[in-house]
Amino acid sequence: MTKNSSKHHAPETSLSKAIKLLPIVAKRNAVGVNLSTVATKANLTNTTARRLLQGLVDGGLLSFDPYSKVYTLGIGLFDLAAAEGSPRGFDSVRLKLRPVLEEVAAITGETAYFSVLFGDEALCVDKVSGARTFHESTLQIGSRRPLGVGAGSTSILSALETNRCEQIIAMNDDVYPRYGDLTSSDVRKMVRHCRKHGYLINQSLIINGLSAVAVSVFGPGNRLVGGLSVTVPNENLGRARIKEIFNVMKSGVERSNWAIGQNDMLKSAREMK
Structure with missing residues (x-):
């Protein structure tokens, strides 16, 4: 067994999984992106993707339109990007x-x-x-x-x-x-x-x-x-x-x-x- 193959990587946290969803939404921000697309791109189940996306919505980093059922970048993300020192x-x-x-x-x-x-x-x-x-x-x-x-x-x-x-x-x-x-x-x-x-x-x-x-x-x-x-x-x-x-x-x-x-x-x- 090689040195690299013997390494055990810690399981990915929910936070890191959620952060990886932001670029997926950002790439489609002009028109928004639905749950199934996010889940497919992130290789997640719909249930897991929905839970992570909702956490980002609750934190103001994403916005969800309940009528069109699409996610877009939230105003909180732009506020962070415009913070002093950015x-x-x-x-x-x-x-x-x-x-x-x-x-x-x-x-x-x-x-x-x-x-x-x-x-x-x-x-x-x-x-x-x-x-x-x-x-x-x-x-x-x-x-x-x-x-x-x-x-x-x-x-x-x-x-x-x-x-x-x-x-x-x-x-x-x-x-x-x-x-x-x-x-x-x-x-x-x-x-x-x-x-x-x-x-x-x-x-x-x-x-x-x-x-x-x-x-x-x-x-x-x-x-x-x-x-x-x-x-x-x-x-x-x-x-x-x-x-x-x-x-x-x-x-x-x-x-x-x-x-x-x-x-x-x-x-x-x-x-x-």
Whole structure:
């Protein structure tokens, strides 16, 4: 018997079964979906499907029309999606930067992320995987990180007013060591580098073997929009590779009529030659 075949998986809970019904309803939300279709798609009996669906209706996540006998997404689900801190609250920014992330991922082959400022944290609102992505980052859409944790988060931190930036670093002094080998000293070094060169590098400080390059993104009136980052395996991270990734990010952002760096920070293209 193989190692995998000897494993015993815990039985699926009612909660996990109910959650799996939501995408089935969502896919047919425009016209609604009846009980038998849901049961068939979920490989459940009608009795079980009805019980799970009723629980979702009671919780406001689904709506049931007793006349047409169809289920649709409930208003409670949309309320949750629009809650403060939800990535969907930043859709206008995300949609504008989406082509940039796609271009960066396509050209570099690596995974590109976009994060925005949320209080004293960075919220990841978009991610596009590249063809050469064989590693697994802990950053996902919806992930929140203290400012200074991760390349994109630190690029946002570097764009803040100096006093606020330092206050945040001091506040997180005991927090940073929870993330790999990260320290306040490391964060300050990355902030200084980003302010001087317009980009920063997190050299495997959080995930062993995985580094990242990041830039801060600014909109009209020099308004901070967020941080764009690209994860790179250490074996692929050389000076030429950093320059390539930086130039791809810079070109994509500028074509969106936004900018990277802050005022006089845009020196890196010359300094990296």
